[in-house]
Amino acid sequence: MRTQRQVVDYSLRKRVVLRELLAGRVGTYDLCDASPYLKNAARFHGEPTDQRCPICRSENLTHVHYIYGDELKQSAGQARTVAELSVLAMTLREFQVFVVEVCLGCDWNHLVEQYLLGRDGLTGGVDGGSEQEAASGVAAAAGAGARRRREAQR
Numbered sequence: 001m002r003t004q005r006q007v008v009d010y011s012l013r014k015r016v017v018l019r020e021l022l023a024g025r026v027g028t029y030d031l032c033d034a035s036p037y038l039k040n041a042a043r044f045h046g047e048p049t050d051q052r053c054p055i056c057r058s059e060n061l062t063h064v065h066y067i068y069g070d071e072l073k074q075s076a077g078q079a080r081t082v083a084e085l086s087v088l089a090m091t092l093r094e095f096q097v098f099v100v101e102v103c104l105g106c107d108w109n110h111l112v113e114q115y116l117l118g119r120d121g122l123t124g125g126v127d128g129g130s131e132q133e134a135a136s137g138v139a140a141a142a143g144a145g146a147r148r149r150r151e152a153q154r
């Protein structure tokens with residue numbers, strides 16, 4: 001997404017957790033504990049991926065995007081689809097996104113990354129000619145998910 005910034009990647013932490021599991025220092029019971037809320041969010045607002053679950057290896061992971069920030073008011077803490085994020089990113093100045101991967105098969109869940117979205121990330125201002133540019137950015141971001149899904153089906 002065009003305004004994405006201050007990305008924090010948690011893949012290293014995920015590898016550590018999976019290594020702990022392989023070594024038997026933690027059990028799947030401790031790791032596969034997705035709450036009913038998280039699973040509902042995955043079903044209704046999640047973004048399907050073509051990544052296999054590292055635990056059960058029978059389901060693909062779903063990414064859930066949680067949004068936080070003062071500008072969101074009562075929507076803070078809720079899950080949003082990627083298409084909705086693109087629209088918010090062009091509307092609001094700044095908000096935080098947390099991406100959680102969830103397996104609907106075995107309830108594995110882990111924080112993937114966090115980043116900031118919003119108009120504040122657009123360089124060169126948002127007035128005048130960049131309005132159109134911003135709109136095409138939204139369209140491109142919204143299309144990315146569908147494109148990924150089509151590729152996954154091949």
Ligand SMILES: [Zn+2]
Nearest residue numbers: 053056103106
């Ligand atoms: Zn799984």
